[in-house]
Amino acid sequence: MAEFASLAIDGAEKLWNPISSAYDYFKHYQKNVDALVEKAGRLKVRRDDVEAIVRAAESRDEEIRKEVREWQERADKLLKEHEALKDRSEKNKRCSGSGCLPDCRWRWRLSKEAVDMASVVDDILKEQRFDNVALPRAERPPEFRRTESMRKFMLFSSTEKAMDEVMEALRSGGTRVIGVHGMGGVGKTSMVKQVATKAISERLFSIVVMATVSQNPDRRTIRNKIADELGLESLGACSDEAASTKIRNRILREKKVLIILDDLWTKLDLDSVGIPYGSELEDCKSRIIITTRLQQVCTLMESIRIQLQHLSEPDSWEFFKRTAGTNFEARKFEEIGKLVAKECGGLPIALIAVAKALADKDIEEWKTAARLLQRSMPFNQDEDEATVKCIKLSYDFLKGKEKACFLICCLFPEDHNVGMEELARFGIGLDLFKEADTIEEARKEADLITKKLIGSGLLLDGDKKEQVKMHDVVRDVAIRIKSADRDGGEEPFFLVHTGRMQKEWPTRRTYKRYGAISLMCSEINRLPDVLDCTKLQTLMLQENSSLKEIPSTFFKWMNDLLILNLNGIQASSLPSSIESLKNLRTLHLDRCKFNDIAILGVLETLEILSLRESLIEALPEDMGKLRNLRLLDLTLCFNIQKIPSKLISSLYSLEELYLKGSFWRWEDAMQPGTATTHQGRNVFFDELVNLRRLRILKVDMENEKCLPRNIETVPNWEKFDICICREQFTRMMNVNLSKKASHVYSTNLLVDIQMKKLPNWFIEVVAKKAEKLIYSDCEDLNMLEEYKHGQFSGLESLVVEQCQEVCNLMCVTNNGSPGDSAPVFESLQELRIFHMDFLEKICVGELPTGSFERLKYLEVQQCNGLINSLLPPNLITRLGNLEKLILNVNSVEEVFGFEGLEQGQGYLGRLQEIRLENLYELANVYRGPERFADFRNLKFLMVIRCKKLRNLFSVSIPGSLVQLEDLWVEECDLMEEVIRSELEITLEVVIPRLKTLFLKNLPMLSSFYTGNASLKCPSLEHLCVQECQNFRTLASDFHSLNHVHENDEHHMKLLKKSSGTNHGRVDGD
Known part of the structure; x- marks a missing residue:
């Protein structure tokens, strides 16, 4: 009986469970739907964030990871399904609200779908954990640079005829390879560069890639040049095949690439250097132009032939x-x-x-x-x-001297x-x-x-x-001038065989008459055991990556050698015969594997020694014998641990010392009256201070403890780059950023401590003379004090980053003392503020007259404590020369604050470029009387992801936008109109020079301008409107005098790229 009861219960449960589940779906219908709405909302936010990051990556021309694309597609599909389910739910709700009973079966089905969909949403939310949305990529391809010779190009009948033929071939679309041939020196290279400029201006191509092939083509060099022109990362670690594939994929992906191969002498295998050909080239809308002296090369390259004749x-x-x-x-x-x-x-x-x-x-x-x-x-x-x-x-x-420098240049490839x-x-x-x-x-x-x-x-x-x-023609003549088969009297000859085609040391009957030998960038793997080169003064063997050994007697008969360059060779040791180089003055051993360089101590005539990026771990004490050494370069020798005490001070003649990204383990400065031994210790910083001839110093140190508090002799460092920072990563990054900087300053200082902790002499000799000053991660810095009392009056660039204790960058008070009226940073041209989470104001108080009077560039990024006006009246009135403004601060409510200003007719009259990005709380570009907003020189305005912004300007502002050429507005969710209408304005609204207008993902935007006055943009050439479903303004409404190209994505891509290059100094600096 019990068994029967048990079976009955089991059967009832099996029957009831699905019924109960179905009932739960019906009963909890609204709860399930609401839960899905909440999760779908989270997914939409996550999807939008990913999309924003992807767009930013795409704007940098990076390739998006496949898994990210797939996640986006699944998220989009799921959100669309949710919208459809929500619509059906609304219909069911309306039915219930109108008095009719809801369909129970329909409600059960919707509830079940909501539960199932919520589970999928949970899964996809868990999956979105991307460390990086993009594959590792280099920066965008560089712009095609117009050189001075290109600007002076003169067009005559022969060049005009050839140019027209090339341009017609490029426009026609049917020709893949165009060959330009003509005798050496007729102007082929200059002409095709002009063609490239013209083709870019006509938007036939987005990128120009130019590589010289030469008489002895080196495919590796050609690939590296093409990769560099495309903006690809270094191909150094890639095999030949991998490098070619990388270049090909980039060209196919980039599309519309004009590839110029200059100075071909024979057929070039395009596949070997990564250039697509045939239908692949056609598919990516790219073209190839070759130049050659030989007409038959055009035939070998299957190109059309266009001859450039000599001038009449x-x-x-x-x-x-x-x-x-x-x-x-x-x-x-x-x-x-x-x-x-x-x-x-x-x-x-x-x-x-x-x-x-x-x-x-x-x-x-x-x-x-x-x-x-x-x-x-x-x-x-x-x-x-x-x-x-x-x-x-x-x-x-x-x-x-001019002849000598001219001939030096022919020694290079x-x-x-x-x-x-x-x-x-x-x-x-x-x-x-x-x-x-x-x-x-x-x-x-x-x-x-x-x-x-x-x-x-x-x-x-x-x-x-x-x-x-x-x-190349001039180089050929220069080499011939110094060649051995000419009657050069008693003058020494040159032996020049550069390039990868050179596999072996060139055989000559005698080498006694040679004054210079250049075999750089070749593939020589063996050197002669000995060379009788008694007149040899210059030997260039750099970049011979196959050279793994130097014979011990190789330098024995090179007594007169003055210059030796072995950069980049793979030999592990220096030969003993280097002792024979008793007259050597310049020695380059960059990127070499030598660890033991003690033998260099015998080269007492040496004046220049470069060991950049080499693997040495210590400087030998014998190097202290180099009393004539004037320049020592150890940049990026990051293995170096030891520089013996007293070595540097022995180099009496030293004028320049480079230790950036290298040695930083200075001994702590000795206290006065303290007896200490130097035996076995590292170098003391005061050894540098006491070098009387030292003029250029570039060094790193971990902290200020190595700096002596008092010195007897004040150093005269005319140029310096000094980094005082505990973080090695920051020190290394400082070296890399310095190399990439658009402008190189002569005197630079980076610190992670307050200035007052530095010795007084250092402040006078270094800090006060710095043209560029960087505060990085200063833990105890809460305000800049250095601007007071006229200090740092010569500072041109100031960077403050990751100093989390700073609330106000400056606080200006007027207590009646003479120093209080001194201008603040009167010479400053650049101010950059990064990652300062607690920064509330740039400046508190009234700035004295003359403050910031030369500031041209202001950039503020990720300073989310800034809330109200980024530029309040006390700053605006002093920024009369500001030309570029870049902001990425999500908490700022307005950029320009004019409220409180009572005098003056306009400010910011020299501002040329504004970039506003990720200002999520921005409600107004400016606040206050509009007569103070003077944008007469503004040429470029970009506004991206300013979520609360409803418009950019009032209708009364465009009268001052007389120079505006490019306007870009994207992802501003509440933007309703670009120009705010005012009913009383009935005159024309004219933006005379606006050429490009880009509007994207502006769901609320209905019109560019909705007022009564007529809108005129007579210069408009490009109008791109994407994802603006409510936008009703037509191209014809802008009354342009030009043909308006609509949604030309290629042009917009170029504009976005070019705008990305403007994160630097202003033009003309």
Whole structure:
């Protein structure tokens, strides 16, 4: 009976459980639906946050992780399903509210769906734990830079014809590879650079990538150049195949890339350097332009052929006159001038070289030049006579130092960017700058010489500042001038074999006549056991990554060697024969694996020693014997633990010491009267203080304890970069950021302590002379005191970051003392404030007249204690020269506070760019009388994720927006109109120069302007409206005089990228 009862109960439970469950769904219908609404709301917030982060990553041109994309798709799908269920629920609710009974079955089904969906929402919320939404990526591709030579480009009939043909081929879309051929020096490279600029301006392409291939192509160098132009991270650790794949994928993903391959001599395997071809190239809307001296190369590359002819005789004469910059008619030079120009054979490179060489010469020198050009013979019949004889003539007009610097440049590989620092150190090694008392003076002299060489047309601007290049034709002539098969009298020859094609040491019958040997960037893995090079002064073996050993006797017969560069070789030790280099002045061992460098102590004539990024762990005591050493560079030698005490003080001649990202273990300063032994101890900082000739110092230290409190001799450091910081990461980051900075300051100081803890002498010698000052993670800093009493009057850049005790950056009081009326930071041009959670105000009190009068750049990021106006009246009245303002502070309610101002007609009149991002509490861009808002020079305005902002300006403001060109508004949830309407305004609203208007994800936006006055934007070219479902303003409503391109995403992408480059100094600085 009991068994039967048990079975009955089990059966009843099995029957009741589903009934009970169904009843629960019905009974708890509203509870289940409300629970889903709450969870769906959380998912929407999470989805929006992820989307914002993804958009930010995309704006930086980063590739989003696949798992993130999949999560977004699932979240979007789930939220759409929730909206559909919510709609059905509302219908059921309306039925109940109208008096009819709800459908029980329908309610049960909705409740069950809500429970099931809530479970899925829980799962997807748990999954969203992304450390990073993007794959590791480098910065955006750099802009195509217009050099000075490009700006001076002259268009004549032959170049115009070729340019038109190339542009037509690019526009047509059917041609994948375009070949431009013509003789050396005819101007192919200059012409295709102009084509690139024109193609970008016509928006045919988004990116230009240019790489020089040269006569001995090095695929690794070509790939690295393309990767750099694309903004890819270093390919150093990648295999050849992986590097090529990385480049190809980037080009395919980027789309619309113009690839220029300059100076081809034979067919190049595009696949080997990562360039897509065939249908792949067509699919990504990219094109290739090649330049070559040889027409058959065009055929090998399956390109169309476009020939660039030499200039006609009339065009040559016109080009020659403009280049020479002289009035030939007035000086009665016209006849002889035309004769000289004719001898240049219509080649721009020859015309430039001769015109600039003779520009300031008298009539007799012009006649002599004409005779020399008519009589000259080329070095050999394979070379173009006009080019060679003209460049040789220009070279002959140079003076001794100018000739030497010119010839130094031909020792570097073709298309190599030669750094000004390299040239200066070369010149010091060769004793070119005998009249320069310091290395800094030698740099200035080298700079003047290179400017003259650029002015003469024999050198070109490099890809970056402080770099120069040599045209391949000019380089060929320079090498021929110093070649061994010419009658050079007693002058030593040059042996130049650079590039990866060089696999073995070049064999010569004798090396006795060589004065310089350059085999840099080659693949040589074995050196001769010994070389009889008694006249050799310069030996360049750098970047030979295959070179793993140097024979012990290799340097035995190089007694006169002055310059030795072994950067980047893989040898593990220095040979004993290096002791033979008794006259060596300049030695570069950057990125070398040598650990024991004690042998260098015998090189007593050494003046420049560079060991950057090497693996040394200690400096040997014998290096103290280098009494003539003037420059020691140990930057980024992060393994170095030991610099023996008394070593640095022994280097009496030292002018420059570089230890950034390297040694920081200074001994604590000795207290006065304390006896101590130096045996076995590290270096004391006072050794640097006592070096009388030291002018440039770049060092790190863990804290201020190493600084002596009192000194006898005040140092004269003209340039310095000193970092006092306990965190090694910060010290290393400071080195990297310094290398990438758009502007390099001469005197820099980074501290993580209050200034008052530093010795008085250090404050006077360093802190008060600093052009750039960084406070980073100062735990005990609660306010800046240094601006008081006229201190830091020369400071140009101030950065305050992660100083969490600071509530007010400055507090200005007026107690009647003379110091209280002194201007605050009167020379400051940049102010950056980052990650200051408790910062409430930038400044409290009235700033004296002259304060911040030169400030051009203000950036505030992640300072979420700022609540009211970021720029209240006491700051606005002093920022008359502000040009760029970048804000990312989610707690600020308004940017500009004009309330309380009673006098003046307008402020901020020089402001050119405003970027407002993630200002979630921002309700108004400005508050107070509008007559004080003067935006007459504003050109760029970007507003992103300002959630509470309903409009940007009142209708009375646009009258001052006469320069505004680009306006970008995105993800402002409550934005209803861009310009706030006012009923009494019936005149025209005109924004005369607005070219681009971008509006995205503005759900409440209904119109650009809803007032009665007519709206006119006569210059509008681009209108992009995305995810603005209520926006009703048409392109025609802007009354533009141009054709308006709507939703041109390519243009918007370029604009977003270009705006991202503006986080730096203002133009012209």
